[in-house]
Amino acid sequence: MADERASPESKIYFPQSLAELLQVHRRDPDALIWAGGTFILSQRTGRFAELPATVVSLQDVEELERISRTERYLELGAMVPLRQIIRLGPQNVPRALYDALRHIGPPAVAGLATLGGNLAVAGRIMTAIPVLTLLDARAELRRQGGARWLPVGRVHRADGSVDLQPYEIITRIRVPLYPWTAQVFRRFGSELSPDSDPLTFCGLARTSNRILEELRIVGSAGHPRLLRNKSMEAELVGRRLPLPDREVRQAIETYGEPGHELSSIQRDRFRRLARWFLLSLR
Ligand SMILES: Cc1cc2nc3c(=O)[nH]c(=O)nc-3n(C[C@H](O)[C@H](O)[C@H](O)COP(=O)(O)OP(=O)(O)OC[C@H]3O[C@@H](n4cnc5c(N)ncnc54)[C@H](O)[C@@H]3O)c2cc1C
Known part of the structure; x- marks a missing residue:
């Protein structure tokens, strides 16, 4: 079961696995997905963020923190902090992506901010997206009972909204490793x-x-x-x-x-x- 902690204004869920996360999200598709929280907090107008009735934190979902690398791909879990990706170094991460990630926020932000969060900001193309688009990266979107892959360049629709169906979560990003000179x-x-x-x-x-x-x-x-x-x-x-x-x-x-x-x-x-x-x- 989700660790459910109530606050006076919002109910916050901390699912412990991907299966549990997708189940909780299906139950409440309007819940706010909280990854590193750095963009969400940067948008607050007062001292505290105004949160909706339900928030789902991804922080305890271990499946979203995995990194794997083959000869052809680098796969990054949506919840891997940017700092951890940068630590893999330019020998493991395409140089242009490595440089892009180093531009995102000060060190305290990079320790919390995630790639999934960078892709999912509605209405804005954040720093990693143009590079991931050129690299032909794809994002995996999961919902209970289904999954699909979407080119990163198509995560945002022409009107800026994010092309996530109800109940969908970005789970990982697959970056092809190509011998660019x-x-x-x-x-x-x-x-x-x-x-x-x-x-x-x-x-x-x-x-x-x-x-x-x-x-x-x-x-x-x-x-x-x-x-x-x-x-x-x-x-x-x-x-x-x-x-x-x-x-x-x-x-x-x-x-x-x-x-x-x-x-x-x-x-x-x-x-x-x-x-x-x-x-x-x-
Ligand atoms: C001081 C400062 C400087 C910054 N500088 C930059 C910068 O230079 N470039 C830049 O691009 N950004 C910048 N940011 C914004 C932010 O840090 C990054 O965009 C970061 O990558 C967002 O990731 P997050 O995990 O914190 O996302 P969150 O804030 O947790 O979420 C962002 C949005 O994505 C949704 N979301 C998050 N994860 C998922 C998921 N897996 N599936 C579906 N939806 C999801 C959330 O519901 C929310 O709508 C800055 C922020 C701060 C505070």
């Missing part, structure tokens, strides 16, 4: 403060014998729509390196199209980073 992550501002013109940039490339064999570039201003141009990426694949400055300029121009709700600062930063990344490829 160039991985770059940069971040300006913070998704927590839209006034800071936040911009997350990630570039991935595989090169061999001075030929560009694979290329992926993404930018995010925290909105549901990521800045990515797959046809431009495909056009540059197969080219000899270094890329001529003229071709890079033309490629960057394709990011000028409207419809991405970027400020001029965000767009300018993104273009400069994309240009620098493309010119640096060898």
Whole structure:
């Protein structure tokens, strides 16, 4: 049975296993899922957080804290604290993801914050999502009696809501391990403060014998729509390196199209980073 501790305002459940968690969540699909609590607490307006009638804490669910690695994948339980993932080091975690996680909050936050929580913030694309999207990571969603895998880039719908069915929980994130030869992550501002013109940039490339064999570039201003141009990426694949400055300029121009709700600062930063990344490829 769940360890049920009552507070004057909210009932808080502490399920002890995944099966119990899914059962409790099925009983009360409107309950607030509490992972590390760092985002939830960052949104409070007064001294204390205003919690709904029922809260389900994931802290005692051991199945959500597992990490495994094969030659092809790194699998991270939704409740593994970011600090623990960072401690695996860049030899075990794709470099761009490792760098992205090191940007999330001060050390006290990284000790509590989880990857599941980073994916599940409604209305905002948090720091890890653009990188996980480029890496083709998938999230496992579980409910009582069923499971499905969703590409991380599709966890948020176009309107920013999270594509979780009632009773579903993010249980683990599977990150393919691919031999990228160039991985770059940069971040300006913070998704927590839209006034800071936040911009997350990630570039991935595989090169061999001075030929560009694979290329992926993404930018995010925290909105549901990521800045990515797959046809431009495909056009540059197969080219000899270094890329001529003229071709890079033309490629960057394709990011000028409207419809991405970027400020001029965000767009300018993104273009400069994309240009620098493309010119640096060898
Ligand atoms: C000082 C500070 C700085 C920060 N800086 C950054 C930053 O730079 N970049 C950034 O991305 N974030 C930042 N954050 C926000 C936050 O720390 C991270 O986004 C973190 O990864 C959230 O994880 P959590 O476990 O604390 O989530 P929680 O706060 O517990 O939950 C976040 C949301 O996800 C839902 N949820 C959590 N886990 C699951 C699950 N397994 N299945 C389904 N739903 C779930 C919760 O119900 C809630 O809606 C910062 C926070 C603070 C306090």
